[in-house]
Amino acid sequence: xxxxxxxxxxxxxxxxxxxxxxxxxxxxxxxxxxxxxxxxxxxxxxxxxxxxxxxxxxxxxxxxxxxxxxxxxxxxxxxxxxxxxxxxxxxxxxxxxxxxxxxxxxxxxxxxxxxxxxxxxxxxxxxxxxxxxxxxxxxxxxxxxxxxxxxxxxxxxxxxxxxxxxxxxxxxxxxxxxxxxxxxxxxxxxxxxxxxxxxxxxxxxxxxxxxxxxxxxxxxxxxxxxxxxxxxxxxxxxxxxxxxxxxxxxxxxxxxxxxxxxxxxxxxxxxxxxxxxxxxxxxxxxxxxxxxxxxxxxxxxxxxxxxxxxxxxxxxxxxxxxxxxxxxxxxxxxxxxxxxxxxxxxxxxxxxxxxxxxxxxxxxxxxxxxxxxxxxxxxxx
Amino acid sequence: xxxxxxxxxxxxxxxxxxxxxxxxxxxxxxxxxxxxxxxxxxxxxxxxxxxxxxxxxxxxxxxxxxxxxxxxxxxxxxxxxxxxxxxxxxxxxxxxxxxxxxxxxxxxxxxxxxxxxxxxxxxxxxxxxxxxxxxxxxxxxxxxxxxxxxxxxxxxxxxxxxxxxxxxxxxxxxxxxxxxxxxxxxxxxxxxxxxxxxxxxxxxxxxxxxxxxxxxxxxxxxxxxxxxxxxxxxxxxxxxxxxxxxxxxxxxxxxxxxxxxxxxxxxxxxxxxxxxxxxxxxxxxxxxxxxxxxxxxxxxxxxxxxxxxxxxxxxxxx
Numbered sequence: 269x270x271x272x273x274x275x276x277x278x279x280x281x282x283x284x285x286x287x288x289x290x291x292x293x294x295x296x297x298x299x300x301x302x303x304x305x306x307x308x309x310x311x312x313x314x315x316x317x318x319x320x321x322x323x324x325x326x327x328x329x330x331x332x333x334x335x336x337x338x339x340x341x342x343x344x345x346x347x348x349x350x351x352x353x354x355x356x357x358x359x360x361x362x363x364x365x366x367x368x369x370x371x372x373x374x375x376x377x378x379x380x381x382x383x384x385x386x387x388x389x390x391x392x393x394x395x396x397x398x399x400x401x402x403x404x405x406x407x408x409x410x411x412x413x414x415x416x417x418x419x420x421x422x423x424x425x426x427x428x429x430x431x432x433x434x435x436x437x438x439x440x441x442x443x444x445x446x447x448x449x450x451x452x453x454x455x456x457x458x459x460x461x462x463x464x465x466x467x468x469x470x471x472x473x474x475x476x477x478x479x480x481x482x483x484x485x486x487x488x489x490x491x492x493x494x495x496x497x498x499x500x501x502x503x504x505x506x507x508x509x510x511x512x513x514x515x516x517x518x519x520x521x522x523x524x525x526x527x528x529x530x531x532x533x534x535x536x537x538x539x540x541x542x543x544x545x546x547x548x549x550x551x552x553x554x555x556x557x558x559x560x561x562x563x564x565x566x567x568x569x570x571x572x573x574x575x576x577x578x579x580x581x582x583x584x585x586x587x588x589x590x591x592x593x594x595x596x597x598x599x600x601x602x603x604x605x606x607x608x609x610x611x612x613x614x615x616x617x618x619x620x621x622x623x624x625x626x627x628x629x630x631x632x633x634x635x636x637x638x639x640x641x642x643x644x645x646x647x648x649x
Numbered sequence: 650x651x652x653x654x655x656x657x658x659x660x661x662x663x664x665x666x667x668x669x670x671x672x673x674x675x676x677x678x679x680x681x682x683x684x685x686x687x688x689x690x691x692x693x694x695x696x697x698x699x700x701x702x703x704x705x706x707x708x709x710x711x712x713x714x715x716x717x718x719x720x721x722x723x724x725x726x727x728x729x730x731x732x733x734x735x736x737x738x739x740x741x742x743x744x745x746x747x748x749x750x751x752x753x754x755x756x757x758x759x760x761x762x763x764x765x766x767x768x769x770x771x772x773x774x775x776x777x778x779x780x781x782x783x784x785x786x787x788x789x790x791x792x793x794x795x796x797x798x799x800x801x802x803x804x805x806x807x808x809x810x811x812x813x814x815x816x817x818x819x820x821x822x823x824x825x826x827x828x829x830x831x832x833x834x835x836x837x838x839x840x841x842x843x844x845x846x847x848x849x850x851x852x853x854x855x856x857x858x859x860x861x862x863x864x865x866x867x868x869x870x871x872x873x874x875x876x877x878x879x880x881x882x883x884x885x886x887x888x889x890x891x892x893x894x895x896x897x898x899x900x901x902x903x904x905x906x907x908x909x910x911x912x913x914x915x916x917x918x919x920x921x922x923x924x925x926x927x928x929x930x931x932x933x934x935x936x937x938x939x940x941x942x943x944x945x946x947x948x949x950x951x952x953x954x955x956x957x958x959x960x961x962x963x964x965x966x967x
Contacts, residue, residue: 296760300767348747350688406946409747410894413688413887414939425932544883550755557748590766595759603734603752607742 272615280615281608282558282565286572289601293593307587311594314582315575321582323460326469327535328574331356331527333472335552336570337479338523340561342394342408344483345516346496351397351412352524353549354419355390357542359525360532361423362389364442364539367449367532368435375448382449383471383529390525391518393419398517402510408517416545424541441540451534468530475523480563482519492516527552551577554602573598655923657798659912661783662919664807667911669694669869671810673889674896674903675817676861680732681898682821683854684834686746686960689735689753690862691886696731697724697866699761702774702877709778716779717871721864728863729856731757736855740848743962754886762879773878781806781872806868813861814904821900830854834956837963847963865889888914891942898955910938 272280294304315325335352342349349355363386370378397411428439437443451467483489494502495512503509527548532539555573559565580594604611673690680687687693701720709716735753738744765774784805790796821827832840833850841847866882874881888910895910896902917934920926 296763350747350751400943400947404947406943409686409688410891410946411943414891414943417884417887417939418936421932421935425930429930429932543880550751553751554755590763592759592763592766595755596763599752599756599759602748602755603738603744606744606748606752607738609743 277612277615278560281611282560282569282605284611284614285558285601285604285608288604289597292600293597296596297589297593302587302589307583307589307593310586311576311579311583313579314586315579317582318461319459320461320463321578323457323463323465325571325574325578326460327463327465328577329570330466330468330472330530330534331548332552332555332570332573333566334475334527334530335524335548336555336559336566337475337563338390338394338520338527339553339556340559340566341479341483341492341523342516342520343556343561344496345492345513346499347398347401347513347517347520348409349394349397349412349517349520349524350409350553351394351415351521351549352527352552353545353547354412354416355393355521355524356528356531356546356548356552357419357423358393359386359390359528360546361426361528361539362386362525363449363529364445364532365426365431365435367445368431368442371446371448373448378446378448379451379533382533383526386529386532387522387525390528391522394517394521394524395514398514398521401517402513416549420542420545423539427539427541437538442538444537445533449533450537451530452537464535466530466534468534471526471530475526476563476567479523488512488515492519524549524552551598554598557602557605653794653797657801658919658922659915660798661803662915663908663912664804665872665911666914666918667908668804668807668810668872669865669885670889670892670907670911671807671814671865671904672868673862673865673886674892674907675810675814675900676858676865677890677893678817678821678858678896678898678900678903679830679854679861680858681854681893681959682827682831682834682956683851684837684956684958684961684963685736685739685851685855686750687732687735687855687858688747688750688890689732689757689886690750690858690890691882691884692750692753692755692757693728693731693859693862694866694869694886694889695757695761695882697728697863698870698874698881699757699764699866699877700724700727700863701867702777702870703764703768705777705779705871706774712779714779717777717781717867720871721867724863724867725860726863728859728861728866730859732855732859732862735859736852739962740851740855743964746960746962758879758882761877765877774876776875777871779871780875781868804872806872810868811904814900817900826853831956833963834959837958841963841965847965851963862886862889888938891938894955895938895942895945897949913937 297304297307314321316322335356338352339349363382366382366385367378393415396415397408400406400411401408427442435442453467456465456467457463483493491502491507491512494507495509499509531548551573555566555569558569576594576597580591583589584591673694677687677690701724704720704723705716712719731753735749738749739746762772766772781804783802785802786800790800821830829845830850830853833845833847837847869885870877870881892906892910893903895906913934916926917931920931920934
């Protein structure tokens, strides 16, 4: 164990969490007499072995980057946006609806229009919990969870009863959108061996940069972060915390909505009935937590989780290990990220022993230890 | 269909659909009163449903009619085990309650489907041989009108759930244990000063929620779905959480809300057989529990409905 500085620790904690997560997966595989080495090898092969599988991995990462960004923006303002999957679903339905309603508009009008409408649908869905939080103090966690289900049922209703019958190919799916609204790019697909990777990837990459600029270089970003750190101080400093709360949720919902848009206009080219909340919602949250909300971190962890998800399919066929082990690994990684306090202890203790001066700093952990000892001393008296 | 048989159909299906929600919602109230937010109820129900179905399939020949009841015990133990993960993470390891609960929700479906595939080599179990079925109370089912509606061919588990909710209310609001549990959720610092074992009570709260949540999942699997797959528990845990909030963290209130949500759920399923209701698009009934929960939360604006220190990590002697 090494003495480490704060920035190094920020990198080490996620790394250790990832390794620990993979170890948990390996142990479970061993218990059921699968070979972890073979499984992980076929996972890597499945995700990165051919150009087309690399394309699929990038395709998988696209919506995850967007929903993760959405989560990170809301959490900078101090909110837990668990409604990512509902917002993404709203974006998916909205963009497909527009694409099907105006199939003959030229690409340069239809594609941006469909994307914007999808993003707006996500933004509106997120604005509800933002508004309720700002004006009524209602817990955004509960409201977003509840809205996930409302959007889920409403999306099925819209597809089956509200859309014109001419949009549907069956009771459970819409027709394929016209090429004017598609995010598919032939050169990109061909570059990656005919995989489904699509132009949404560029939307995700642009969003990564844009969100970084907004959060770090604009007044809005500063206000969002200030409200997240201390809403009362921000209010005293003259910021409208109500406006900031709503804006952060709208921005978050826009990004989540885009996550749904790229699934609709890019990956699937239609909408079909969903039986459960979209997995990109909770996976995006996991990506953001592992990437600790930073742009680079989100990019890297979105790629890691995509390798897991795409490689997991290869693992099932290659090594016969059920695909679900992938979600177990992801959940374990997030569990270890969540208990970073414990992982942090691995370094801190060593640090304290080596140099007492460091321990003497205003270090909360150190003071806890000291007061604990005082307390013990007090009780034995 | 005459009036009595129509009411009997509505009442019995409402009871069947409410039962899992009542157990889980009442369990959730224990956890939240101790100050630990438990969004992992969904995952706990998944584990309960999974373990009860596996037990039922394995031991149906051995235990016969008693199988579903023993499976409830198994599910409650599994529920306690999975909730222990949430307890350790939030109480000792200072994890964020929402993140930890979400981990449970991500982990449980994956783990259970993985195990189903590892054990049965397919993604879905067979149908169980022994389920709870219908129960007719002796004697009181003979009462005219009320008897056939409430006590004939009905769900015995629903009545047990209602009794459990009443006992839970009594424990939380009329016993020393309950007072201390709530004091830990309201003000852990003060409770600690008075010599109450804060961590111990938090553990008790979370583990009881695991116990009842596991039973809730097992009841759902053994009286409604009849088998286990990835699609068995989809949202019931979250509805239970909604019911708990709707009932203002009071077990009896939670029970009432769960009955109401069960009624809404059953209407969206049996509604086709009933006049008037069959005209309402099912989407309204499906969304009703969620929308109503949001409305209730907004209406109680400003009033501290939930436990005061709910969701914060208590760090002893900070």
